[in-house]
Amino acid sequence: MMAQQEIIIAGFGGQGILSAGRLLAYAGMLDNKHVSWLPSYGPEMRGGTANCHVTISDEPVGSPILNSSTALVVMNGPSLDKFESMVVSGGMIITDSSLVERDIKRADIDLFEIPATKIASDMGNLTYANIILLGKLIARTNVVSKENFEEALKKVLPEKKHYMIPEEMKALELGMNY
Amino acid sequence: MATVFKRPHALIDVPLHYCPGCTHGIVHRLIAEVIDELGIEGKTVGISPVGCTYNNYDYFNCDMVQAAHGRAPAVGTGVKRVNPDNIVFTYQGDGDLAAIGTAEIVHAATRGENITTIFVNNAIYGMTSGQMAPTTLMNQVTTTSPYGRKPEIHGFPIKVCEMLSTLDGAVFVERVSTHDIKNIMSAKKAIKKAFQVQMANKGFAIVEVLSACPTNWGLNPLEALKWIQDNMVPFYPLGNFKGKDLEV
Amino acid sequence: MGEKLLMKGNEVIAEAAIRAGCRHYFGYPITPQTEIAHYMAKKMPEVDGTFVQAESEIAAINMVYGAASAGARVLTSSSSPGISLKQEGISYIAGAELPAVVVNIVRCGPGLGGILPAQCDYFQAVKGGGHGDYKMVVLAPCSVQELYEMTVEAFNISDKYRILTMIMGDGILGQMMEAVEFKDKEDIISPDKNWATTGTQMKREHNVVTSIFINPEVLENHNHKLQEKYALITENEIKVETYNCENADIIVAAFGTVARIIKNVIKMAEKEGIKVGLIRPITLWPFPERAFQKYADVPKAFLTVELNAGQMLEDVKLAVNGKKPVHFYGRMGGMLPTQQEILDKIKDILK
Incomplete structure (x- = not known):
């Protein structure tokens, strides 16, 4: 991977935006990288817009606030509107094409459109959509290892939800291979 | 020769600074006698208020913490939560407890904070020279109600015991007076019980003591005591509001 | 050093305080620092500590005043508008020379302002805020690891000098997650608090904690003493x-x-x-x-x-x-x- 990955994940509150970022950061830390995770915070708890900035780097992280990003993961249209221009030239955008209806304007980035919500729905659990998108991100950037992503799931999920981890990993692989 | 009357050990042997006829001295003595009788001086921590008795830490022999105006119940909460074996009492006047410190007293009471509050109600601000208090009676003249307390301008007096006795956390609530010997004896009984309630870990206890402020009432000491009887007692009925039969 | 954990700044402050021996937290909810209260509410019962959600910031800081008088390591936290409310208590704590730690996760003002990060409380923290000639130590960490280390240090400085120490962060620092490594054991430096109001046990003169000194000569001397202490801190504690x-x-x-x-x-x-x-x-x-x-x-x-x-x-x-x-x-x-x-x-x- 490149020396520093700057990732913005954005969508509606309740889509697991913040926890997707947290998983990524945790896995990065387990990969012995320097990491930071910064959420948008505010009155929106559910249904409002949510985003987080994740930095995973070989060096200590300077500012945790991103002015540009190497990768953007978006799970709704408004988030694409807001963050599309922040992606660096040559960077990547991964969209949940089940929910993002419009085409992107940028031609200088790699685009991956994955109907993550549809796939998750077919799996029987909508909450896997964010993991499916992360799968593609990990496959294309190697930002974190698959093994440490699984390890991160164990650290982040409460014990009583550990039974979900095999399904989560299956979702990750579906995304990686989409 | 047997000693039949002496200064309680819990009261330091210094002259009190209160005005002639002021009943703070009586209330101090009652508290000190109760502390002696219960043998709790070594573990008692008192919280001094703002007002005429701001420096009662110079009078009580137990450890004392001086609090900001109205905040004694919050300060007492802090002390008690750190050392639950301490016996913590707050000593507060009517401006302190029922105006600036209303939130603190209501919430200490409703939390059932295991502390004892001695609330001295003399219907006026003493230290700052006779302003209207939240407990000032209707038509009472003060330096900030020079034409008398009027409901359309000043609103109505707060009946603290009646208000606090609606709260589940307040387990012992009683109003007493200092205007004659009989009432002073009743006051001591109530204060003693309020400390015993705390010793038994039962919850929040408060004793409201109707008191005289002859200086700011513009009366002589005897007239002041009569003024309590004639004006305060009818509006602030004496007696137990809660916890009379509480086992302690 | 122990295991590396990914934690939110606010949670690290709370964990660090517990590790520093703080067993008493009094607070009132306000964004963006409320995770400190959440963490304390959950963890304090596990360590026989006290969490009280106070009725106001004013009550919370006065509970801190009481707990500090009783000799405990004590914490409160808030964000800008709440810190304004605490100024009364902060001044009294300074006057009574009590050790305590206050966290301000600063948001933008004035007034209710907004909830996003700012540093607009610098003057309030370093120049006064409350009334009177007083100072408090103000620490400004810039990472989650520093939040941990400086929270522990804040308690040590407070106890050493009998002074209030403020940890001043902002919404970013409070909300962000970074790796943090906790030590297995903290260096807790706390002198004997023989001035604390814990009850005389009938074995000593009574202790009095107060910030009122009506006699002007006594009060001037008290102020001189405070200024000497501030000079000593300036000599020793600059970072x-x-x-x-x-x-x-x-x-x-x-x-x-x-x-x-x-x-x-x-x-x-x-x-x-x-x-x-x-x-x-x-x-x-x-x-x-x-x-x-x-x-x-x-x-x-x-x-x-x-x-x-x-x-x-x-x-x-x-x-x-x-x-x-x-x-x-x-x-x-x-x-x-x-x-x-x-x-x-x-x-x-x-x-």
Whole structure:
């Protein structure tokens, strides 16, 4: 991977935006990288817009606030509107094409459109959509290892939800291979 | 020769600074006698208020913490939560407890904070020279109600015991007076019980003591005591509001 | 060192306080610091500690006053509007010389303002806020690891000098997650608190905790004593990070989160052949004047960057003492400066 990955994940509150970022950061830390995770915070708890900035780097992280990003993961249209221009030239955008209806304007980035919500729905659990998108991100950037992503799931999920981890990993692989 | 009357050990042997006829001295003595009788001086921590008795830490022999105006119940909460074996009492006047410190007293009471509050109600601000208090009676003249307390301008007096006795956390609530010997004896009984309630870990206890402020009432000491009887007692009925039969 | 964990800044403050021996927390909810209260509410019962959700910030700080009087290590936390309410208690704590720790996760003002990050409470923290001639130690960490280390240190400093220590962060620092490594055991330095009001046990004279001294001679002496203590702290406890300052074309002064943005700017500037230095005050009070004096002859100018209208700027100017121009760049209202904006400002100054 490149020396520093700057990732913005954005969508509606309740889509697991913040926890997707947290998983990524945790896995990065387990990969012995320097990491930071910064959420948008505010009155929106559910249904409002949510985003987080994740930095995973070989060096200590300077500012945790991103002015540009190497990768953007978006799970709704408004988030694409807001963050599309922040992606660096040559960077990547991964969209949940089940929910993002419009085409992107940028031609200088790699685009991956994955109907993550549809796939998750077919799996029987909508909450896997964010993991499916992360799968593609990990496959294309190697930002974190698959093994440490699984390890991160164990650290982040409460014990009583550990039974979900095999399904989560299956979702990750579906995304990686989409 | 047997000693039949002496200064309680819990009261330091210094002259009190209160005005002639002021009943703070009586209330101090009652508290000190109760502390002696219960043998709790070594573990008692008192919280001094703002007002005429701001420096009662110079009078009580137990450890004392001086609090900001109205905040004694919050300060007492802090002390008690750190050392639950301490016996913590707050000593507060009517401006302190029922105006600036209303939130603190209501919430200490409703939390059932295991502390004892001695609330001295003399219907006026003493230290700052006779302003209207939240407990000032209707038509009472003060330096900030020079034409008398009027409901359309000043609103109505707060009946603290009646208000606090609606709260589940307040387990012992009683109003007493200092205007004659009989009432002073009743006051001591109530204060003693309020400390015993705390010793038994039962919850929040408060004793409201109707008191005289002859200086700011513009009366002589005897007239002041009569003024309590004639004006305060009818509006602030004496007696137990809660916890009379509480086992302690 | 123990295991590396990924934790939120606010949670790390709470965990660090518990590790430092704090068993009493009193607070009132306000964004963006409420995770501290959540963490305390959950953890305090596990360590036989006390969590009280007070009826107000005023009550919370006065509970702190009481708990500190009783000799405990005690914490409260809030954000700007709540810290304004606490000023009464802060002044009394200063007057009564009680050790206590207050966290301010600053948001933008004035008034209710907004909930986004700011540094607009600098003056309030270092110049007063409450009434009277007093100071408190103000620590400004810039990472989650520093939040941990400085929270522990705050308790040690408070106990050592019988002073209130404030940890001043901002919404970013409180909300962000980074790796943190806790030590297996903290260095807890706490002198005997023989002044505490724990009950005489009939074995000593009574202790009195008070901030009122009606006699003017006594009160003046008390103030002299406080000032001597503040001088001692200024002598012993200043902390500052200087970075890239040798031969710098310009030195930027910034604290907390902003200092991290500056580190990115330093890299960007390097590529354009500009050498930017950074002086990051870690103690905002006592202020690291000497660091500025040491480098005052080096750069062409100083630039102070803050999330406010120019507050630390005044202390930087006092420290530089006219030797070099001191410029300012700030954003307010929860807006953050981009690295490019700051670089443009630097280029403009050096033109």
